[in-house]
Ligand SMILES: [Zn+2]
């Protein structure tokens with residue numbers, strides 16, 4: 001079932017015309033959540049319980065550490081550490097199955113990732129909802145650069161499993177046209193390394209490598 005949320009952040013991200021508006025949304029949402037986790041006294045009790053229990057993944061602990069509120073991070077790490085010690089003290093500790101990829105050291109449980117994954121699913125639904133109900137958003141999507149490949153696949157599978165075939169067809173067309181253009185740009189980027197092409201114009205290829213990395217992996221554009 002399609003469950004949409006706030007439409008304004010989605011429209012804003014698509015209006016930026018970047019390689020992936022969903023990556024853009026992800027970054028903004030992630031930043032907002034990390035700030036809210038550090039809000040300390042305003043953190044709701046159920047959020048605090050969740051943070052104590054799950055802690056954060058390496059990426060999010062490091063991002064929090066870099067945000068200039070060492071006391072806030074220390075307090076969260078301390079209560080999480082205490083809960084972890086309690087858990088390890090138990091005579092027959094059961095393996096925890098909190099986060100995605102439970103039991104995998106490289107994908108530990110994370111209060112931020114879990115919250116983000118949940119919100120991002122609803123944002124993807126919002127994209128489909130806006131496409132169906134808002135003609136100016138539809139043309140924004142059609143004239144945009146598509147999505148990064150991981151987000152394209154995610155959105156596509158949500159569309160297909162909800163029977164949104166017209167949307168899926170359009171999205172596939174938009175994605176393919178953009179990937180094909182990018183492939184040509186990237187090819188010319190590689191050919192520019194040939195001395196015989198040194199004096200030929202770059203065209204739109206000067207930033208093709210970084211755009212291609214953003215497109216295939218969702219890596220942030222620099
Ligand atoms: Zn993306």
Ligand SMILES: [Zn+2]
Pocket residue numbers: 056057058059060110111112113114
């Ligand atoms: Zn995380």
